[in-house]
């Protein structure tokens with residue numbers, strides 16, 4: 001597993017605060033993710049997990065804190081800069097481009113790694129044509145990778161729920177991320193789909209992409225994650241290997257509520 | 262884009278050849294059957310096609326509602342007018358800048374496009390965070406501001422000549438031939454309106470090709486992504502600010518080209534040609550034809566431009582004949598029918614007359630959602 005001797009730090013945040021009016025959705029959150037691990041993030045509803053994702057991907061600007069990725073300072077950077085640096089994500093409530101085909105969705109993901117502008121589009125010079133062909137080839141490859149190549153030409157909204165989740169992963173992978181942040185990818189999936197998804201995540205990790213994962217499915221998390229952090233009311237209340245976190249009294253309390261005795 | 266099998270390819274080529282011939286002889290057929298005003302109308306229709314295709318980039322592709330689009334047409338028109346008329350001569354006399362006047366078309370036209378594009382960025386930058394209704398209001402204001410500037414920039418220095426407009430604009434001159442003069446080739450007389458027709462046709466075709474190519478490009482995909490879901494587009498690493506500005510600039514530059522041609526064609530421009538109503542008409546062309554779908558937008562432009570012209574030709578003679586006097590002003594009737602037609606089309610075919618598959622899917626999606634919600638309510642009550 002990942003927490004071995006030669007671990008390399010990939011992402012590090014500390015002292016992150018995010019307030020919405022009076023509500024402190026993230027309160028002094030710190031965590032560090034090592035290269036190659038699957039890092040789990042759990043916590044009760046409204047704990048601030050998605051908010052943390054939004055901060056990590058530049059969609060929300062944190063009020064305070066530090067945020068570095070591969071040593072690059074990403075504090076309060078724009079989403080496109082964050083993606084360019086190598087962080088990609090999926091959304092808890094699927095946000096595909098519904099009326100584009102599955103293939104086009106993934107092709108949009110290649111935007112950040114390609115260059116063609118208006119001039120290239122209009123004149124279709126050899127360079128642009130080669131790039132466009134490469135975008136398409138890579139996107140098809142990724143559809144294949146997540147197992148939905150046969151749906152390439154279908155509109156995203158016509159895919160089954162599980163396939164939409166897979167498409168979101170393919171689209172995120174198209175940005176060539178080093179860190180893939182998945183917000184409840186198994187939500188609404190049946191047992192078989194969840195198993196498939198687990199295998200997919202293991203494959204992605206084996207291919208060198210670090211994964212940050214939010215999930216409510218405890219069994220899945222325990223079997224999959226190298227380390228887990230627990231958020232409650234915007235605060236990190238525990239962190240560590242699954243076995244330890246599972247038995248941490250604060251975690252049990254957060255999930256079950258304070259027990260009378 | 263489309264792929265044809267071999268047999269279909271041949272048919273497609275034949276079809277294209279026939280279409281090209283029709284386009285080539287169209288002004289002569291029009292002239293012979295309906296008179297030269299109709300050739301003129303054909304020319305103006307081309308200008309509207311260019312305008313509508315430009316607005317289509319902003320509204321249809323990127324999904325940004327723009328109610329001040331005619332401002333870019335105005336900018337193009339004034340760039341051409343000022344650089345190709347005697348109006349600026351006194352102002353420039355002795356400054357050493359006289360050379361900017363009477364530059365060749367191949368310089369002025371890109372310049373007009375560039376200038377309009379810059380205005381597009383100027384409009385775009387403060388509106389980047391706005392969406393929907395708010396964006397519409399700001400762009401509407403922008404259109405009015407540009408018109409008011411043109412109306413009032415005659416003092417303290419007379420740049421635009423105010424409400425009187427700019428006169429004596431030179432016609433286009435290409436390969437040493439002034440378009441105001443007829444030319445005879447192989448015994449066929451090409452008049453000024455014919456020459457303009459071919460020039461405008463060429464420009465319109467160019468804009469169509471650019472539109473098509475943009476649509477199926479990396480940039481075009483980014484535009485659609487922003488229209489579909491701006492947050493997701495950001496999260497995919499699209500620099501939404503730049504990509505939106507690009508849409509404004511591209512759309513505006515098409516408008517600038519069209520405006521420059523309008524100025525040379527008319528020989529006269531004044532702020533009156535660039536009122537809000539014109540912006541609305543162009544927007545109606547895009548929406549009625551089918552947002553984001555090039556053939557639809559062209560159809561919309563042709564229909565909405567030509568229908569009023571037909572009415573003008575029909576209503577008065579008809580009234581004379583039937584009533585012996587003119588009761589209804591064709592201009593008013595035109596607006597009435599225009600409004601009715603729009604309402605009707607939007608009720609019956611909200612996706613436009615000739616929509617793209619994607620757009621159709623979008624509206625259909627809303628229907629499905631509404632139906633699903635209705636069903637849900639039903640079951641909740643039952």
Ligand SMILES: Nc1ncnc2c1ncn2[C@@H]1O[C@H](COP(=O)(O)OP(=O)(O)OP(=O)(O)O)[C@@H](O)[C@H]1O
Pocket residue numbers: 020023025043044045046047048049050051052092
């Ligand atoms: N844009 C926002 N404006 C105001 N409050 C917000 C905003 N986004 C999140 N919040 C609040 O921040 C808190 C944390 O929400 P968040 O979505 O991060 O929780 P979560 O841990 O992802 O929960 P869940 O498991 O239900 O997805 C909630 O109280 C939520 O209402």
Ligand SMILES: [Mg+2]
Pocket residue numbers: 049050051092
């Ligand atoms: Mg959440």
